[in-house]
Amino acid sequence: MRGMLNFFLGLRAIMLIGSAGAIVGSLLMFLQGGFFLHEAWHTILAEGNAAQKQVTVPVLEAVDAFLFGIVLVIFAYGIAIGFVFTLPEGYGKRLPNWMKVDGVGQLKATLAEVVIVVLIVIFARIIVEANRHLEWSMLVLPASILLIATAVRMIELGGEKKAKQGDIAH
Numbered sequence: 001m002r003g004m005l006n007f008f009l010g011l012r013a014i015m016l017i018g019s020a021g022a023i024v025g026s027l028l029m030f031l032q033g034g035f036f037l038h039e040a041w042h043t044i045l046a047e048g049n050a051a052q053k054q055v056t057v058p059v060l061e062a063v064d065a066f067l068f069g070i071v072l073v074i075f076a077y078g079i080a081i082g083f084v085f086t087l088p089e090g091y092g093k094r095l096p097n098w099m100k101v102d103g104v105g106q107l108k109a110t111l112a113e114v115v116i117v118v119l120i121v122i123f124a125r126i127i128v129e130a131n132r133h134l135e136w137s138m139l140v141l142p143a144s145i146l147l148i149a150t151a152v153r154m155i156e157l158g159g160e161k162k163a164k165q166g167d168i169a170h
Contacts, residue, residue, distance in 0.1 A: 015083050022076035029069030036062035056128045064121040071114045074099070078107050112152045119145045 040058035078101035081087060092100065101107060123141045130138065 012084050015079050019076045019079040019084070022072045022079065026069045026072035026076065029065045029072060033062040033065035033069065036065060054128065057125050060121050060125050060128070064118055067117060067121075068114060071110060074101075074110060075107060077101070082107075109152065109156070112148070112155075116145060116149050116152065119148070 036058045040055040040062065043058065044055050077099060081099075082101040082103065119141065123145065126138060126141065127134075
């Protein structure tokens with residue numbers, strides 16, 4: 001029985017592959033964000049009518065890429081520290097709250113929140129690119145954002161309610 005337990009505990013090292021993949025993905029997102037900023041910089045410095053130059057879209061895409069890169073760093077850390085390694089005694093108290101991962105549920109909630117922000121950035125890009133040629137079909141994306149945000153909030157409220165019930169029972 002103990003051998004089987006050691007075997008399964010050893011399998012958690014496989015999670016380091018996921019953590020390393022998240023770090024690589026994060027580096028790629030930071031690189032992509034840099035490319036978007038480079039594009040915006042060259043657009044604004046190019047010769048021509050400055051009023052017609054649009055740097056809003058590449059800057060929005062850069063912010064989006066950087067944000068997703070940051071979340072991937074949090075995921076990589078959360079997977080490694082939350083599921084593979086054990087922090088030394090007292091070290092966890094020195095960490096900022098954003099680095100404290102309580103479990104898979106918290107990682108999924110973080111991902112859902114990032115998806116909402118990414119969709120908002122996509123919607124902002126669509127509005128900027130539409131250049132005042134708005135259509136009713138463009139309201140599908142903000143409606144979807146609202147529904148996803150509402151679902152995430154309801155899940156959070158359900159978790160808070162369960163936590164309060166657990167406190168009352170103890």
